[in-house]
Amino acid sequence: MTQMETAAADDETFRQALRAWLESAYARFVRGWPGGADPRNLDFRRAWEDTLCANGWSGLGWPREYGGRALPLSRQAVFHEEHARCGAPLGVNLIGHGILAPTLLHFGSEAQKRRFLPGILSNREVWCQGYSEPGAGSDLASVRTRAEPAQGGYLLNGHKIWTSFADRAQRCFVLARTDPQASRHKGLSFLLVDMRSPGVRVEPIRQLTGEAEFCEVFFENVRVPREDLLGEENQGWKIAMAAASFERGTYFIPRLVRFAQELRQVRALALRADAYGRVPASSAAVRHRWARLAADSHVLALKSQRALAGAMRGDPPGPEGSSTKIHWSEAHQRLLELSLLLLGDDACLADGSADPCAAGLVHAYLWSRAETILAGTSEIQRNIIAEQMLGLPKA
Ligand SMILES: Cc1cc2nc3c(=O)[nH]c(=O)nc-3n(C[C@H](O)[C@H](O)[C@H](O)COP(=O)(O)OP(=O)(O)OC[C@H]3O[C@@H](n4cnc5c(N)ncnc54)[C@H](O)[C@@H]3O)c2cc1C
Known part of the structure; x- marks a missing residue:
C-alpha cells in the first residue's frame, strides 16, 4: 500500500467510528432535549456543541500541547462532513473554534495561548468577531472604533454592528484604530476584549x-x-486578513452537505406537491430548476474538494474561494426559492406546522437572504474575481 492509500484507509476507519458515535450520541441528545428538539434553537445548538467538546471533538487540528488532537486536515474534513450528515446543527462558538483559535495559535504569545485556548476547547468561552461598524462593512479599513493608550493598556470607544452571537459571547476580537495618523490599513490593532468589562453594551438585532x-x-x-x-500594535489588518483564511478547505463542507440534504427534501416535496395538485414535479419549471441545482450541488462538491486539496498541499489562499462563495450562496437561495414555490401558500404557515421539513425549509429560505451578504457580499466577491482572476482594472 502506498502512503496515500494507507492515509485514505485510516481516514475511512476514522469515518466509520465517528459516524457510529455521532449517530447514537446525537439521537440520545435529541431524545433528552426537554420539550422537543429544535436544531434552530440557540440553546440547543450551544448544548450540543458542549457535548461535542466534552467528548473530545474540539481542537481537532490543534497541537497536543494545547489539548488538541493534532489530526490532519483530511480527518478534520471528515469530521465536518459526518457531523453535518447526521443532521446536527452548527454550534454558536463557530467563530471561537474556526477563526480565533487558529489565529491565536499563529499569532498569540505563549501566555495568550495558555489563557484563551482552554476556554475554547471546553466551550466555556464563546467568542464573537467585532469587525463591522455602521460605516465599515465591505470597506473594513474604515473602522472608526478607537483604542487610545491608557494606563497598562487601552481605552476602547466605538460601535460595532452585525456581531454574531455577541449576546452569548464572553469575549470578542475587535479591530480598533490605534494610530489615527497612519494610513487606513496600517493604524489598526487586534484586541481580545472581555465582553464582561464595564462599558460594554450589547443590543440584539431581530432578524427576518x-x-x-x-x-x-x-x-x-x-x-x-x-x-x-x-x-x-498597528498590525491588526495583517492578522484580520490571515484570520479570514484559516477556515479555508473546511468552511463549505457542512454547508454543501446541507445543500445536498435540502435538495433531496425539495425533490420529496415536488413529488408530494404533485399529489396535492400544486405546481407538478413534472412541470418544466420544476424540472429545469431541479436539474440546475443538482448540477450546482455536484460542481460545488468538486470545488470544495479542490479547496481542501490545495489547503492540504499548503497552497496560499487564492481568489477561487470568492467563486465558491458566490456559487454556493446564490444557488442556495435558488434552491430555497424552489422549495417555497412547491410549498405554495402553506409556506406562510410552515413555521407553526407539524411538518418539520417544511418548517426547516422556510426557515432556511429566510436565513439564506443573509448568505450573499455575510463574509463578503456577492458584489465584493465579483470585484475580487474581476481583478484577481480575470485581470480586469480595479473598480
Ligand atoms: C448573518 C450575518 C452575520 C454577520 N456576522 C458578523 C460578525 O460576526 N462580525 C462582523 O464583524 N460582521 C458580521 N457581519 C457583517 C458583514 O460582514 C457585513 O454585512 C458585510 O461585510 C457587508 O457590509 P455592510 O453590511 O456594511 O454593507 P456595505 O459595505 O455598506 O454594502 C452595501 C451594498 O453596497 C455594495 N458595495 C459595497 N462596496 C462595494 C464595492 N466596492 N463594489 C461594489 N459593490 C459594493 C455591497 O455589495 C452591498 O450590496 C454579518 C453579516 C450578516 C448578514
Missing part, C-alpha cells in the same frame, strides 16, 4: 427569521489590558 443571532455592540471607555493585544 424571528431570531436575534447578531447584535450591536457599544464600547464606552472599556479598559483593555495591554496583554490582550494580539500581535503587535
Whole structure:
C-alpha cells in the first residue's frame, strides 16, 4: 500500500467510528432535549456543541500541547462532513473554534495561548468577531472604533454592528484604530476584549427569521489590558486578513452537505406537491430548476474538494474561494426559492406546522437572504474575481 492509500484507509476507519458515535450520541441528545428538539434553537445548538467538546471533538487540528488532537486536515474534513450528515446543527462558538483559535495559535504569545485556548476547547468561552461598524462593512479599513493608550493598556470607544452571537459571547476580537495618523490599513490593532468589562453594551438585532443571532455592540471607555493585544500594535489588518483564511478547505463542507440534504427534501416535496395538485414535479419549471441545482450541488462538491486539496498541499489562499462563495450562496437561495414555490401558500404557515421539513425549509429560505451578504457580499466577491482572476482594472 502506498502512503496515500494507507492515509485514505485510516481516514475511512476514522469515518466509520465517528459516524457510529455521532449517530447514537446525537439521537440520545435529541431524545433528552426537554420539550422537543429544535436544531434552530440557540440553546440547543450551544448544548450540543458542549457535548461535542466534552467528548473530545474540539481542537481537532490543534497541537497536543494545547489539548488538541493534532489530526490532519483530511480527518478534520471528515469530521465536518459526518457531523453535518447526521443532521446536527452548527454550534454558536463557530467563530471561537474556526477563526480565533487558529489565529491565536499563529499569532498569540505563549501566555495568550495558555489563557484563551482552554476556554475554547471546553466551550466555556464563546467568542464573537467585532469587525463591522455602521460605516465599515465591505470597506473594513474604515473602522472608526478607537483604542487610545491608557494606563497598562487601552481605552476602547466605538460601535460595532452585525456581531454574531455577541449576546452569548464572553469575549470578542475587535479591530480598533490605534494610530489615527497612519494610513487606513496600517493604524489598526487586534484586541481580545472581555465582553464582561464595564462599558460594554450589547443590543440584539431581530432578524427576518424571528431570531436575534447578531447584535450591536457599544464600547464606552472599556479598559483593555495591554496583554490582550494580539500581535503587535498597528498590525491588526495583517492578522484580520490571515484570520479570514484559516477556515479555508473546511468552511463549505457542512454547508454543501446541507445543500445536498435540502435538495433531496425539495425533490420529496415536488413529488408530494404533485399529489396535492400544486405546481407538478413534472412541470418544466420544476424540472429545469431541479436539474440546475443538482448540477450546482455536484460542481460545488468538486470545488470544495479542490479547496481542501490545495489547503492540504499548503497552497496560499487564492481568489477561487470568492467563486465558491458566490456559487454556493446564490444557488442556495435558488434552491430555497424552489422549495417555497412547491410549498405554495402553506409556506406562510410552515413555521407553526407539524411538518418539520417544511418548517426547516422556510426557515432556511429566510436565513439564506443573509448568505450573499455575510463574509463578503456577492458584489465584493465579483470585484475580487474581476481583478484577481480575470485581470480586469480595479473598480
Ligand atoms: C448573518 C450575518 C452575520 C454577520 N456576522 C458578523 C460578525 O460576526 N462580525 C462582523 O464583524 N460582521 C458580521 N457581519 C457583517 C458583514 O460582514 C457585513 O454585512 C458585510 O461585510 C457587508 O457590509 P455592510 O453590511 O456594511 O454593507 P456595505 O459595505 O455598506 O454594502 C452595501 C451594498 O453596497 C455594495 N458595495 C459595497 N462596496 C462595494 C464595492 N466596492 N463594489 C461594489 N459593490 C459594493 C455591497 O455589495 C452591498 O450590496 C454579518 C453579516 C450578516 C448578514
